[in-house]
Amino acid sequence: DAGITQSPRHKVTETGTPVTLRCHQTENHRYMYWYRQDPGHGLRLIHYSYGVKDTDKGEVSDGYSVSRSKTEDFLLTLESATSSQTSVYFCAISVLLTGRGSYEQYFGPGTRLTVT
Amino acid sequence: SQELEQSPQSLIVQEGKNLTINCTSSKTLYGLYWYKQKYGEGLIFLMMLQKGGEEKSHEKITAKLDEKKQQSSLHITASQPSHAGIYLCGAYITGNQFYFGTGTSLTVIP
Numbered sequence: 001d002a003g004i005t006q007s008p009r010h011k012v013t014e015t016g017t018p019v020t021l022r023c024h025q026t027e028n029h030r031y032m033y034w035y036r037q038d039p040g041h042g043l044r045l046i047h048y049s050y051g052v053k054d055t056d057k058g059e060v061s062d063g064y065s066v067s068r069s070k071t072e073d074f075l076l077t078l079e080s081a082t083s084s085q086t087s088v089y090f091c092a093i094s095v096l097l098t099g100r101g102s103y104e105q106y107f108g109p110g111t112r113l114t115v116t
Numbered sequence: 117s118q119e120l121e122q123s124p125q126s127l128i129v130q131e132g133k134n135l136t137i138n139c140t141s142s143k144t145l146y147g148l149y150w151y152k153q154k155y156g157e158g159l160i161f162l163m164m165l166q167k168g169g170e171e172k173s174h175e176k177i178t179a180k181l182d183e184k185k186q187q188s189s190l191h192i193t194a195s196q197p198s199h200a201g202i203y204l205c206g207a208y209i210t211g212n213q214f215y216f217g218t219g220t221s222l223t224v225i226p
Binding site: 033035042043044045048059090092094104105106107108109110 | 149157159161164204214217
């Protein structure tokens, strides 16, 4: 599992409340990603990070912000949660395959978020 | 628009049958990844293809990347109930953004 944990694993919150999801890795990998998974849409990239304080938007970034103040932690924040943000959120890291010049992605266990 | 299209979207097969899932891109793929996800769980990495024409096998699952590096196929031989789940292809297409395919749901009937 490449040492990736997510917290919380499940959360129910009300519309309009702020929510922060945490992704933690233990192996100092540079690239980290946040995805959401919804029926009919598959996995979609929200934001990604290529180093401490270096982040960029993905395909569905509206309504989300991220922060990475330490290599090991990548935080996803919903400033004001909406029902459309009910989803399963996955964090991932990219691991450079030595000698291959390519990356392999490993995923966390996911966080199930319900916004009522 | 979806960067990676998978077909079929859903597949129901009898145990023991062979099946193929396709993943197609309109752009060159820089590394094509296949994952499996059991319902309600996280993703499991299956294999990665990098070179055009490359083929890899793991147990009864074989994946190929075509010469032009714009399509990949995943073939399961003699399917078993343990193969059931959602299969996703993924690839780096532009910059550091990783895209997933639309997913294929596989059901294997004993």
